[in-house]
Amino acid sequence: MGSKSSMEKTKTKPKYKKGLWSPEEDQRLRDYILHHGHGCWSSVPRNAGLQRNGKSCRLRWINYLRPGLKRGTFSSQEEETILTLHQTLGNKWAQIAQHLPGRTDNEIKNYWHSYLKKKVMDRAAKLESIPKTQQDIESSVKSNITSTSSLGSVGNRDGSSIDSNQSMSNQSILPKLFFAEWFDLDNILHYGQSYNVHEVDQFPCYSYNDSKDIHVVDHPNYAMNLEMQEGFTHPQQGVTYNEGSCSSSEFYNGAAGNGGFDLQLKFEEQTPENEFGGLLAGDLDLPNDIFLTSDTLMYI
DNA sequence: AACCGCGACAACCGCCCAAAA
DNA sequence: GTTTTGGGCGGTTGTCGCGGT
Numbered sequence: 001m002g003s004k005s006s007m008e009k010t011k012t013k014p015k016y017k018k019g020l021w022s023p024e025e026d027q028r029l030r031d032y033i034l035h036h037g038h039g040c041w042s043s044v045p046r047n048a049g050l051q052r053n054g055k056s057c058r059l060r061w062i063n064y065l066r067p068g069l070k071r072g073t074f075s076s077q078e079e080e081t082i083l084t085l086h087q088t089l090g091n092k093w094a095q096i097a098q099h100l101p102g103r104t105d106n107e108i109k110n111y112w113h114s115y116l117k118k119k120v121m122d123r124a125a126k127l128e129s130i131p132k133t134q135q136d137i138e139s140s141v142k143s144n145i146t147s148t149s150s151l152g153s154v155g156n157r158d159g160s161s162i163d164s165n166q167s168m169s170n171q172s173i174l175p176k177l178f179f180a181e182w183f184d185l186d187n188i189l190h191y192g193q194s195y196n197v198h199e200v201d202q203f204p205c206y207s208y209n210d211s212k213d214i215h216v217v218d219h220p221n222y223a224m225n226l227e228m229q230e231g232f233t234h235p236q237q238g239v240t241y242n243e244g245s246c247s248s249s250e251f252y253n254g255a256a257g258n259g260g261f262d263l264q265l266k267f268e269e270q271t272p273e274n275e276f277g278g279l280l281a282g283d284l285d286l287p288n289d290i291f292l293t294s295d296t297l298m299y300i
Numbered sequence: 301a302a303c304c305g306c307g308a309c310a311a312c313c314g315c316c317c318a319a320a321a
Numbered sequence: 322g323t324t325t326t327g328g329g330c331g332g333t334t335g336t337c338g339c340g341g342t
Contacts, residue, residue: 020310020336042327058328059311094330106310109331114308 017051021060025050029057030065063104070102074111082108082116 021029032048038061041054050057063069074082078100085096093105093112100108 018312040327054327055313055329056311062329063310091331105330110309113332 015051016045016053016056018056021064025052026060026065029060033061033065059106063106068102069104071107074103078103079116082112083120086112086116 028048028050029044032044036047038044038058041058044050044054044057045052048057052060081099082096085099089095091109093109097103097105097108
């Protein structure tokens with residue numbers, strides 16, 4: 001026994017802290033990743049001075065600290081998206097999350113287990129109670145809808161999915177929303193002019209309604225966002241912010257989401273201050289007329 | 301006021317896979 | 322070719338707050 005304990009002494013694993021994250025820990029992790037990128041996750045806690053393991057840091061960053069997370073209740077549209085995708089993909093939460101900008105797989109999973117699953121079961125139960133003939137009608141209608149849906153036909157949940165499912169999981173039909181898009185360029189007014197966003201040869205472009213000129217990715221906000229996204233995606237390269245590139249005249253908060261997303265920013269409600277907002281406002285020299293409130297939303 | 305049940309959400313655990321050694 | 326390591330994912334558990342009794 002003694003020898004064993006001495007062996008254990010020489011092979012002691014570092015004691016990692018567990019449980020809820022404190023605001024100080026969040027701050028450390030956020031500061032570290034925003035300045036250095038995460039790189040190798042196992043080295044993050046060491047370098048950031050945290051008593052956590054790398055996995056825990058990664059999870060905390062992805063599910064909570066990462067900029068662009070959309071929090072709060074799910075909209076009915078998001079709900080339907082989850083239901084539809086779950087019907088097709090099963091419990092592939094990460095894949096489902098790819099179609100819900102700003103939502104994490106964990107969040108969707110929790111929502112499913114706490115609410116949606118029950119809702120689906122209730123629906124099924126109701127369907128059970130409906131007389132057979134009516135069920136037949138409904139199921140035929142449902143199958144018609146499914147077959148004409150852009151999501152393709154329903155696959156098996158055990159992974160032995162049919163082709164359309166595989167193509168869906170490998171190559172998303174729905175567009176992914178990039179970091180840049182949380183400014184919702186479609187709804188931005190530039191010096192009082194509205195402009196359209198489109199692509200030319202896969203380069204994001206924008207043009208003003210009253211002009212034939214097409215501008216290629218030189219929109220400062222777009223560039224900044226792309227840069228930030230690159231920074232987060234490739235942390236080794238470091239995060240280089242386009243400091244001072246946000247001109248207050250180029251976008252404003254509160255533009256109506258024209259069927260898309262509201263131009264709003266949302267930051268952590270749990271943290272004592274709007275730290276990411278503080279980061280933006282501080283490090284990025286955010287203009288004064290961009291309102292960063294705890295009620296606002298930011299999308300990624 | 302105390303207790304209990306429940307829902308929502310955060311976080312951990314274990315497994316799998318791919319890349320590196 | 323094998324082992325090790327790191328990252329990602331899904332399932333599950335833990336914690337907290339709130340409402341009802």
